[in-house]
Amino acid sequence: MTRVLSLFTPSGHPTLGNLxxxxxxxxxxxxxADCVYGISDLHALTGGHDPAxxxxxxxxxxxxxxxxxxxPSRCVLFPQSNVPAHAELSYLLESTAxxxxxxxxxxxxxxxxxxxxxxxxxxxxxxxxxxxxxxxxATEVPVGADQxxxxxxxxxxxxxxxxxxxxxxxxxxxxxxPAAARVMDLADPTSKMSKxxxxxxxxxxxxxxxxxxxxxxxxxxxxxxxxxxxxxxKPGVSNLLAILSACTDVPxxxxxxxxxxxxxxxxADAVIALLEPLQRRYASLAADPASLQAVLRAGxxxxxxxxDPTLAAAKRAMGLLAA
Numbered sequence: 037m038t039r040v041l042s043l044f045t046p047s048g049h050p051t052l053g054n055l056x057x058x059x060x061x062x063x064x065x066x067x068x069a070d071c072v073y074g075i076s077d078l079h080a081l082t083g084g085h086d087p088a089x090x091x092x093x094x095x096x097x098x099x100x101x102x103x104x105x106x107x108p109s110r111c112v113l114f115p116q117s118n119v120p121a122h123a124e125l126s127y128l129l130e131s132t133a134x135x136x137x138x139x140x141x142x143x144x145x146x147x148x149x150x151x152x153x154x155x156x157x158x159x160x161x162x163x164x165x166x167x168x169x170x171x172x173x174a175t176e177v178p179v180g181a182d183q184x185x186x187x188x189x190x191x192x193x194x195x196x197x198x199x200x201x202x203x204x205x206x207x208x209x210x211x212x213x214p215a216a217a218r219v220m221d222l223a224d225p226t227s228k229m230s231k232x233x234x235x236x237x238x239x240x241x242x243x244x245x246x247x248x249x250x251x252x253x254x255x256x257x258x259x260x261x262x263x264x265x266x267x268x269x270k271p272g273v274s275n276l277l278a279i280l281s282a283c284t285d286v287p288x289x290x291x292x293x294x295x296x297x298x299x300x301x302x303x304a305d306a307v308i309a310l311l312e313p314l315q316r317r318y319a320s321l322a323a324d325p326a327s328l329q330a331v332l333r334a335g336x337x338x339x340x341x342x343x344d345p346t347l348a349a350a351k352r353a354m355g356l357l358a359a
Contacts, residue, residue, distance in 0.1 A: 040069045041174035041208075043076035043116060043165075046093035047083075048231030050100050052239040052307065053219035055314070056282040061178065063105030071111035072172045072339065073101065075332075078116050078123065079165070082158040083151070099328055100241055103317035108331050116168065118336035121343040125167035126160070128350055132197050133163055133189075142185055166190040171343040173206040180218060184210045201353035204346070219279060222255040225271035242315060245308045252276075252304040263293040276303045283310050 042062050044050075050059070065071055077094045094115060106113060116122050138144065138159050147158060157164075169177055169190050177187050187210035194205035219229045223237025230238065237255070239248055258270040265288050267274045276299055281288045283306035293299040321328050351357075 038069045038176055039072065039172060039174050040065050040176045040178065040211075041072045041074075041169050041172050042178055043074040043079070043168055044097055044101060045076045045079045046090060046097045047080050049093070049240045049242065050097055051219070051229050051231045051241065052279070052311075053229035054231060055100075055104060055241055055310070056219055056279070057180065058178075059101055059104035059106065060282075062101075063107075065178070066105075066107060066110045069176070072174065072342070073106055073111055073113045074116045074119075074168065074339070075101075075114070076116045076168065079161060082155055082161050083147075095325060095328060096242075096322075098332055099318050099321040100314070102321060102328075102331075103314045108335055112335055112338045112342065113332065114335035114339040115332055118332070119171075119339045119343055121171055121340065121347040122164065122167050125171055125343075125347050125350060126164040128354060129163040129166050129170070129193050129197070130160055131354075132193055132200070133166075137189060137192070138162060141189070143182065162186050162189050163193070166193050169208050170194055170205045171346050172339075173346065174208050175206060176211045177208050178211045180212070184212070197350070197353075201350075204349045204353050219282075220271065220275040222251055222275070225256055225275045239307065241311065242318070243311075245312060248308055248311060249304045252307060253300050255300060257296045261296070263296065263299055265289075265291075273299070276300065279303055280306050283307055 042058065044054070044058060062071070062073060075094050075098050077090060080090055080093075098113070098115070101113065102108060141162055144159055144162075151158075165186050166189065169187070170193075177190075179187055187208060191207045191209070194207040197205055198207075221227045221229045221235050221237040222239070223235055225237075229235075231240075237251065239251055243251075255272060255276060257272040257276075260270075263273055263277075264270060265274050265277050273296065277288050277291055280286070280291060280299070280303045283303075293302075
């Protein structure tokens with residue numbers, strides 16, 4: 037069976053874009069694949085952070101993932117930092133990678149350009165991402181366009197390691213999510229909706245439903261009055277159509293509207309219909325944090341059982357005295 041790996045980073049409060057582009061598609065994959073899902077709290081350390089807030093957001097993200105349908109009884113769901121093999125294999129892969137490869141990563145260039153002080157972990161984080169994938173011998177990694185380069189680097193590192201030291205890793209392939217995975221900011225439809233950017237056009241999964249409706253009804257549209265899907269020419273309307281399509285599972289081509297107002301109303305109704313049951317499920321999980329933490333500990337134990345043999349094989353292959 038295909039093994040799929042995805043990690044979700046607790047760098048902010050999850051948004052509608054995270055639900056439609058990652059959490060919901062990940063839940064659907066449980067029907068057809070062997071899935072390993074993690075809360076990538078180590079990745080959240082590449083920039084400045086508050087420790088208490090990171091713990092809170094990690095638990096919140098885990099609870100929302102379960103509320104979105106990622107059933108921990110049908111997959112491995114764990115905090116990345118609870119599996120020491122991730123950090124250890126990351127160093128072995130840093131010792132396989134080249135400095136130029138890391139420096140050429142698009143995300144490193146973009147993020148480092150916005151920071152006065154750049155942490156070394158921002159440069160080397162693709163090696164940690166590669167370790168995340170290779171530890172579990174994942175065959176497929178669902179990613180958006182902004183992460184595809186990292187999966188290609190993972191393939192390169194796996195193939196180079198296998199060539200230099202022997203066959204240990206399964207080279208993965210990137211799988212691109214279906215349309216509407218890239219949800220744009222309602223106030224600026226040329227920018228992706230982000231959990232790390234404070235914007236009036238961002239819908240958070242735990243926003244009150246009246247706030248969700250207000251944000252959608254105030255969404256930026258485009259000049260003219262025709263409602264058509266044209267991401268380049270009409271980004272605002274196209275974003276609303278894409279969101280409505282993703283929430284209702286109706287193809288964009290089958291959505292027909294003659295006014296922006298009706299489109300906004302139907303989009304708001306569809307988003308709220310998706311969020312209300314999710315918020316109820318999350319509230320039940322958040323009311324018992326000890327049980328949620330127990331679920332994550334059990335997931336980490338299962339993850340260690342999968343990851344440790346791969347790490348041991350990699351250490352032996354490199355000539356290290358593996359225990």
